[in-house]
Amino acid sequence: MPEVRQLGTEPVCLASTRSEVTQSHCQDHCSSDRGLDGGVKPDDTRGGVSTVRDFTHFKNVKWSPDGTTLLTDSSDHTIRTYILPPDLLDEESLPHELSPYSILPSGEPTYATAFYPFFSLQEPSSAIFLSSVRDHPIRLASALAPTSLATYSLVNPMTEAFITPHSMVYPPSLGGTHFLTGSDSLICLFDASRPGNEGPVSWMPTIPSKRKQLVGGGIGMKGIISAMALNPDQGGILAAGTFSRNVGLYDSNGSGQSLGTFNVAKTEADRRIRGSGVTQLLWSPCGRYLYIAERKSDGVLIYDIRVTGQLLGWLQGRRALTNQRMEIDLVSTAQGGSHEIWAGGTDGFMRLWQDPAYTAGGQGPGWEWRVNSSSDSVGSTVMHPTGDIAATTSGQKRLEDLVIDGCDESARSEPNPLLDVWLLPRGSEGQD
Structure with missing residues (x-):
């Protein structure tokens, strides 16, 4: 395992929700209008949007394609x-304070x-x-207003009963006119121009019959x-993974x-790094x-x-x-077909693996840096399309998040949910 390099030049925090979440987190814990269940009453609103639960952590974050x-x-x-x-890289105003542009709540x-x-x-x-x-x-909703389209x-x-997809993807080759959903042993193709009760244009079960004792009769x-x-x-080619540790490949954009299918259990890698269900799939460039x-x-x-x-x-x-769910990301580098994998950990670090497909067997990270001082989990590490900027979320459920009366001091001094945007040190040692 190669030695993990520490940064010669640290990433620069370009923007953060630290100020915003410190205020809102403390307000949530100290509000005198809390209901008997500890939640904020329905008539408590911020910016016209009802807040009904404590905001304890970000589950994930995604960059828009642009x-x-x-x-x-x-x-x-x-x-x-x-x-x-627009002045994200302006050194005189770093770090920028991130505030939600649009808030869309759900029950x-x-x-x-x-x-x-x-x-x-x-x-x-x-x-x-x-x-x-x-x-x-x-x-289908707008990112600019809390409205369902x-x-x-x-x-x-x-x-x-409604079937709730656990995964969704737009096939870019179809021009954004269709999208795919993944649910229990089922992949569906929807026509985006046909909303309402019509349902998907095609149903593609991943097994012939759910009544079979074997997986689809083998x-x-x-x-x-x-x-x-x-x-x-x-x-x-669509790759689809399941919580039961299976991966299937389907042609024609999944339709x-x-x-072929394969299972990732009972391998040498499983003995080394373990696993209990696929949460994310990424293709090399x-x-x-x-x-x-x-x-x-x-x-x-x-x-x-x-x-x-x-x-x-x-x-x-x-x-x-x-x-x-700990979201990772892949980014192409300037050198031909080489690429990198970025990931966060439960210890508060984000890490980098360079050219991971060029090494057989196990490979350790070549670079790491602590994202937060509280060692909260870095639940998502996602890369800007340019590959030079990363967004990370930090936070997890804690016992102190259940405080009802009074404001928890640890929540006040170190807010739990954080969204940060970092400029990566591409010119430092170990970076290309």
């Missing part, structure tokens, strides 16, 4: 959008979100995103489709036939390698998709042995 906007999902069942200031948890692939602030009609809320239709129904034909894969990713190559992140795992699996199911190696030292 790199101007951040989309977060939080523990209070609320989606927030943050538009970065139930959000399982998945997806940006429109041609999102642009210059075209407000394109500044939209999808979200799947438990026991509700899929929602359309809904799409995914209903179990036997029980008439064919396909069974389980909740918890992650999906489309190959950047023109082939349009075609199965190209060349489309040859598939990176598989799991919950309760100390690393990331690397598979060579030219030979379906062949384990190439694994990244170790991720420090993510938790049920909390």
